[in-house]
Amino acid sequence: RPEQSVQKIECSSNDFKIETGTHSFNAEKLVIACGLMTTKLARMVGMKVSVIPERGQILVTERTSRVFNYPTAGIRQNYDGSFMLGSSHEAVGYNIETSYEVLQNIAKRAIRILPSLKNLQLIRSWAALRVLTPDQKPVYLESDQYPGAHAITSHSGVSLASIHSSILVEWILEERIPLGFTAFHPKRFNVQEAI
CATH class of the missing domain: 3.50.50.60 (FAD/NAD(P)-binding domain)
Structure with a gap:
């Protein structure tokens, strides 16, 4: 329930x-x-x-026209046109706060792969916990x-x-x-x- x-x-x-x-x-x-x-x-x-918990963080951009038809490691364009950016792996216990340094690294990496992302506004970010076995x-x-x-x-x-x-x-x-x-x-x- x-x-x-x-x-x-x-x-x-x-x-x-x-x-x-x-x-x-x-x-x-x-x-x-x-x-x-x-x-x-x-x-x-x-x-x-x-x-054990492992924290991962994500950035979400504003919507734009479809330019990316397949997901890759760390970059995915949603059906609505927004992008989800992120691939982080952090052993921080149960902490689900975002960190500026990690989000900055995610953004820099994504822009290196797809430079047009630098023109999009970031809408939100979040952190969540993965459930991992040893x-x-x-x-x-x-x-x-x-x-x-x-x-x-x-x-x-x-x-x-x-x-x-x-x-x-x-x-x-x-x-x-x-x-x-x-x-x-x-x-x-x-x-x-x-x-």
């Missing part, structure tokens, strides 16, 4: 009880896919999933302790949307483990456990 966070997950032999501050829900299957809160909630059902690859995991509880995390939900809407559904609902899926188990971060 909007504006409610999970406070507690209780596990039984046939379902999960999820409690927020004001409501509780029961489910036969549980999918934990909640960004930077994944570590905390996965622990409640016997899973160890490590994620190797920046996805984690797909089902709890050994509480089967039916799953954890999923990846920083590129857009790029992986097609797999998330097909293969993951088969894995969770039909219990068919996709070929090669074990490579995305978090035991890869512990060499002794992976052997």
Whole structure:
């Protein structure tokens, strides 16, 4: 539910009880896919999933005629004609403030690539947090302790949307483990456990 966070997950032999501050829900299957809160909630059902925040910053220009038909690393023209500029990676914890130096570097780089950008006004900027695993690859995991509880995390939900809407559904609902899926188990971060 909007504006409610999970406070507690209780596990039984046939379902999960999820409690927020004001409501509780029961489910036969549980999918934990909640960004930077994944570590905390996965622990409640016997899973160890490590994620860390990484800040990225973006600049947005005013609208202009279409001149750029394909996205590149750090530059994309939206359908409305505005440009989104940015490709920064900062280990700053949970800080989502923008920084002048990083935004300046983004603008300078974009103008070197596409000089006509220097004539456009900047409309806004923002910073947001990516959710990363230690190797920046996805984690797909089902709890050994509480089967039916799953954890999923990846920083590129857009790029992986097609797999998330097909293969993951088969894995969770039909219990068919996709070929090669074990490579995305978090035991890869512990060499002794992976052997």
